[in-house]
Amino acid sequence: MFERFTDDARNVVILARAKAAERGDSQIGAGHMLYGLAAADGVAARALASLGVDAAAAERELGPAGRPSPGPLSGGEMAGDAEALAAIGIDLDEIRRKIEESFGPGALDRVPLTPRGPLNWTGRMTLTDQAKLSLALALKEAKSLHHKYIGTEHLLLGLLRVAERHPQGQLAAVILPGLRLDPAATRARVLDELHQLQA
Numbered sequence: 001m002f003e004r005f006t007d008d009a010r011n012v013v014i015l016a017r018a019k020a021a022e023r024g025d026s027q028i029g030a031g032h033m034l035y036g037l038a039a040a041d042g043v044a045a046r047a048l049a050s051l052g053v054d055a056a057a058a059e060r061e062l063g064p065a066g067r068p069s070p071g072p073l074s075g076g077e078m079a080g081d082a083e084a085l086a087a088i089g090i091d092l093d094e095i096r097r098k099i100e101e102s103f104g105p106g107a108l109d110r111v112p113l114t115p116r117g118p119l120n121w122t123g124r125m126t127l128t129d130q131a132k133l134s135l136a137l138a139l140k141e142a143k144s145l146h147h148k149y150i151g152t153e154h155l156l157l158g159l160l161r162v163a164e165r166h167p168q169g170q171l172a173a174v175i176l177p178g179l180r181l182d183p184a185a186t187r188a189r190v191l192d193e194l195h196q197l198q199a
Contacts, residue, residue, distance in 0.1 A: 004142070006151045008042035015039045017125055023065035030130040030159055030171040031062045037159070042152030043197065047189045053179050061178040063170070130169055134158040145194075153190050160187050 005013075013028075016036035020028045037044040039055035048054070127135070138158030142150050160183045163172035176183065 004139075004148070004150045006042070006149055008040055008152050009150055009155055011040045012036035012042075012044075012152055012155055016131075019059070019062075020125060023062065025062075025065055027126050027128045028131050029128040030134055030162055030169070031058070031175050033131055033134060033155065033159060034058050034171070034175060035062065037152055037156050040152060043190065043193045044152035044156035047153070047156065047186065047193045048181075050193075051181060051186060051189055053181060057179055058175075061175045063174065130162050130166060130171060133165070134162045137161040153194055156190055157187060 012033065013036065016028050016032035019035050019039075020032045025032070035055060035058040038048050038053055038058040039045070048058075134155065135158060138150055138154040141157040141161070142148075142154045145154075147154070159171065163169070163176055163183050166172055172183075176186075
């Protein structure tokens, strides 16, 4: 999927990861992704700026730094979003089955967290469930718009879909209201920006 990302979209992920690491957060979350979208160039940044949101405003809404991460492939939010991940070829049940086949029942629950800071046991910073889902939904948004690439506009549309699916999540309940962003109005603004580019 990442081979379809435009340079600006790749930069969003880089900026999100850097902001999470700078803050000492244990994972890259949807709020970090929104920060990256506001800080990077592209359609999403222009749409956000027209709605009064810049990188500084997005950063203020990230909340306290250094949040702990849930276990890998944990249930909860991810369980309801398996179909979105399946759209990009990720079958969570199959992954869990293969891991447990190789390492025994409950193997994922026994993965140690590293004491080295905001990294997982592989040494890489991981995405939260909502951030992963936003990428899967970005791909769906690109397909629905008949685009053969994933740009910043698709990443923002994917985040907005996450907010709709998880109205009690931090993105929908805290970050977007704090920025005075209405998902429907923001989506319309992104589509207006795209229309202006194509005109």
